[in-house]
Amino acid sequence: MTQAATAxxxxxxxxxxxxxxxxLVVKYGERTVLDGIxxxxxxxxxxxxxxxxxxxxxxxxxxxVGLMRPHSGTxxxxxKDFTAMNDEERIEIRRRLGMCFQGSALFNSMTIGDNVAxxxxxxxxxxxxxxxxxxxxxxxxxxxxxxxxxxxSQLSGGMKKRAGLARAMAMDPDxxxxxxxxxxxxxxxxAGLDSLIRKMQHTFNLTSVVVTHEMxxxxxxxxxxxxxxxxxxxxxxxxxxxxxxxxPFVQQFFAREPDDESTGNANYLESLTA
Amino acid sequence: xxxxxxxTGRSTLNLLYAxxxxxxxxxxxxxxxxxxxxxxxxxxxxxxxEHFVEFGVRSMPIVGLxxxxxxVIMALNAAGTLATWGAxxxxxxxxxxxxxxxxxxxxxxxxxxxRSGSAxxxxxxxxxxxxxxxxxxxxxxxxxxxxxxxxxxxxxxxxPCATVLSMLIMIFGGYCVSVYYVGVDSGIYIDQTLEAxxxxxxxxxxxxxxxxxxxxxxxxxxxxxxxEGGAEGVxxxxxxxxxTSIMFIIFVDLVWTVLxx
Numbered sequence: 001m002t003q004a005a006t007a008x009x010x011x012x013x014x015x016x017x018x019x020x021x022x023x024l025v026v027k028y029g030e031r032t033v034l035d036g037i038x039x040x041x042x043x044x045x046x047x048x049x050x051x052x053x054x055x056x057x058x059x060x061x062x063x064x065v066g067l068m069r070p071h072s073g074t075x076x077x078x079x080k081d082f083t084a085m086n087d088e089e090r091i092e093i094r095r096r097l098g099m100c101f102q103g104s105a106l107f108n109s110m111t112i113g114d115n116v117a118x119x120x121x122x123x124x125x126x127x128x129x130x131x132x133x134x135x136x137x138x139x140x141x142x143x144x145x146x147x148x149x150x151x152x153s154q155l156s157g158g159m160k161k162r163a164g165l166a167r168a169m170a171m172d173p174d175x176x177x178x179x180x181x182x183x184x185x186x187x188x189x190x191a192g193l194d195s196l197i198r199k200m201q202h203t204f205n206l207t208s209v210v211v212t213h214e215m216x217x218x219x220x221x222x223x224x225x226x227x228x229x230x231x232x233x234x235x236x237x238x239x240x241x242x243x244x245x246x247x248p249f250v251q252q253f254f255a256r257e258p259d260d261e262s263t264g265n266a267n268y269l270e271s272l273t274a
Numbered sequence: 275x276x277x278x279x280x281x282t283g284r285s286t287l288n289l290l291y292a293x294x295x296x297x298x299x300x301x302x303x304x305x306x307x308x309x310x311x312x313x314x315x316x317x318x319x320x321x322x323x324e325h326f327v328e329f330g331v332r333s334m335p336i337v338g339l340x341x342x343x344x345x346v347i348m349a350l351n352a353a354g355t356l357a358t359w360g361a362x363x364x365x366x367x368x369x370x371x372x373x374x375x376x377x378x379x380x381x382x383x384x385x386x387x388x389r390s391g392s393a394x395x396x397x398x399x400x401x402x403x404x405x406x407x408x409x410x411x412x413x414x415x416x417x418x419x420x421x422x423x424x425x426x427x428x429x430x431x432x433x434p435c436a437t438v439l440s441m442l443i444m445i446f447g448g449y450c451v452s453v454y455y456v457g458v459d460s461g462i463y464i465d466q467t468l469e470a471x472x473x474x475x476x477x478x479x480x481x482x483x484x485x486x487x488x489x490x491x492x493x494x495x496x497x498x499x500x501x502e503g504g505a506e507g508v509x510x511x512x513x514x515x516x517x518t519s520i521m522f523i524i525f526v527d528l529v530w531t532v533l534x535x
Contacts, residue, residue: 065412105405119413169340171413 018043018140026071033059046208051228057211058095098168098176105159112163113148119170138166158189178210231254307421321424329390330432337385341440345447353456366466369448374475378440381488387519391494395417395515398498401507433487478534485526
């Protein structure tokens with residue numbers, strides 16, 4: 001393992017940005033989903049993308065990992081323009097990214113061990129025994145030591161997400177993306193996952209980008225937060241800075257107040273047709 | 275009227291889009307199967323062998339049974355007419371030529387479509403729904419190399435192999451009826467079969483079977499990648515995969531029959 005475990009991570013430097021998004025516009029057909037997003041993620045921080053359903057936060061994540069190509073704008077990862085790369089270069093960059101999917105996306109036809117070992121087998125020329133040891137270490141790291149012979153269908157939801165994290169960690173990435181890590185989990189398991197996200201960031205000085213709508217986990221894990229509404233940034237900063245933000249949506253989100261039912265539904269329909 | 279025009283336009287655009295997607299898929303598959311391995315990018319051989327066993331070996335019981343029965347049916351149907359002319363020995367010609375040129379490749383392909391073409395669509399479709407395809411992409415693993423190429427190679431071997439066996443089994447079906455039911459002499463039947471068959475018949479059948487394999491694989495994969503939504507989408511595309519595949523198999527069959535006429 002290249003990244004040695006350190007007891008205390010260095011605090012992120014003020015302007016050491018690992019991800020820089022500039023004027024990102026994403027469209028599905030005629031419909032604009034993301035409209036001029038600007039944001040920066042510092043090296044080694046936990047950056048949370050927050051927003052209501054359908055605000056474009058998953059779309060933003062898919063663009064950041066290169067699963068979608070934006071309509072316009074740039075995404076710089078470590079200073080290199082991810083959107084203008086050819087396939088070879090994208091594959092190179094992607095090896096430094098890890099992603100935890102909402103439904104874990106483990107390959108159901110393989111054991112947990114094979115799932116974690118897969119990127120190592122495909123991307124490196126390591127000995128089988130070395131890969132075996134590395135797989136066991138990664139699984140140990142997420143608290144799933146001894147589970148390598150199990151099939152994904154035999155694990156609980158929380159365990160699957162942990163296994164997904166182990167797989168995302170397999171190549172020792174610089175940045176790790178989490179799509180709704182606590183979705184569909186009970187509060188105890190979700191809290192366990194939150195502390196795991198923190199642990200990863202502490203241990204490996206890992207940059208984490210987390211998409212969520214759970215305020216509870218945001219309070220626990222977030223260094224900085226961006227809040228999206230209808231494809232635009234309405235707030236960006238630490239949680240305390242965001243609390244001071246007087247945008248009505250931000251206040252509503254923090255106060256956990258419901259939309260006025262009639263306008264809420266009308267707004268949603270409008271967002272679908274606009 | 276506007277509705278009609280809109281419908282026609284949309285269907286045409288969808289069709290063109292599908293055609294373009296299939297072309298990209300074809301180029302990609304051929305690239306990763308034949309060109310990239312020469313540049314030192316390996317092929318997942320183990321997976322290909324596993325798929326060969328699944329597509330070819332495991333389908334043999336049902337393919338064998340159906341082909342035997344078709345051989346029997348052909349011989350029985352022919353026997354009635356040919357007996358009037360005292361020409362029952364020509365059952366061998368009929369069964370032999372139609373098996374090799376037409377029925378063995380076609381039946382094998384249709385059965386493998388139903389069995390494995392649908393399985394390919396369902397597998398890829400389920401993976402797409404569960405974000406597994408996205409996961410491959412994020413890990414920098416090409417889904418074509420990872421999922422399509424092993425299936426493509428396996429299909430390319432399995433269908434022709436199964437077809438050769440089907441040909442033999444179909445002729446054997448005809449043999450059984452002629453010898454044990456109609457009363458043709460066993461030696462005469464075999465001589466007659468060997469005399470009737472030419473190399474060209476066999477080549478026609480094999481060429482067809484290779485193209486059928488390509489159709490089954492590509493339609494299955496294409497439909498799998500088209501899956502949207504959840505389990506319902508998988509079901510819809512699986513049905514559509516089998517229907518489209520059989521349609522194209524018969525179309526390809528027609529083209530090669532005309533070319534080898």
